[in-house]
Amino acid sequence: MRELRASGPDHRLFAPASAVVGAWTSKLAQLGAAGAFEPLECYAKGCSVTVVHASAAKAEEATEVITRTREFHGWQAGKMRSGLIERDGDRVEVTWILDAPPPDSPVLPEELPRDNLDELVERGAGR
Numbered sequence: 001m002r003e004l005r006a007s008g009p010d011h012r013l014f015a016p017a018s019a020v021v022g023a024w025t026s027k028l029a030q031l032g033a034a035g036a037f038e039p040l041e042c043y044a045k046g047c048s049v050t051v052v053h054a055s056a057a058k059a060e061e062a063t064e065v066i067t068r069t070r071e072f073h074g075w076q077a078g079k080m081r082s083g084l085i086e087r088d089g090d091r092v093e094v095t096w097i098l099d100a101p102p103p104d105s106p107v108l109p110e111e112l113p114r115d116n117l118d119e120l121v122e123r124g125a126g127r
Contacts, residue, residue: 001095007045010100014040016107017047017098020071027069031120033061046077046099055090065120066096070112077101 021040028034035051035058053059063081066072072079078099084092101107 004043004045007043010044013042013047023071024066033065048097050095052093056092059092068116070115074108074112
């Protein structure tokens with residue numbers, strides 16, 4: 001995170017990253033795997049968002065949902081999630097990082113791929 005922050009602000013990434021995080025928030029809520037998203041931070045090397053979950057199990061459910069979304073697969077650069085960081089009680093946090101694509105590349109394609117959430121919906125993820 002130090003290296004990301006040290007790269008300086010980048011307004012080019014904020015709008016598409018906000019759209020991605022907004023879609024994640026909505027889809028997690030729909031599937032019962034919601035977490036508390038902290039403010040999105042964007043820098044020249046990428047964006048990060050920390051999410052606090054009620055438990056490690058909820059964090060893993062949320063990860064399964066997020067990694068199946070069209071927004072996750074549409075992001076045109078690297079993506080990663082931190083390990084679980086214990087907070088008070090059973091709560092845990094994870095930080096997602098969306099790397100910046102090259103300056104001359106789009107951040108998201110004009111048409112995003114399909115979500116791959118059918119199996120989770122059928123299983124009743126998060127419920």
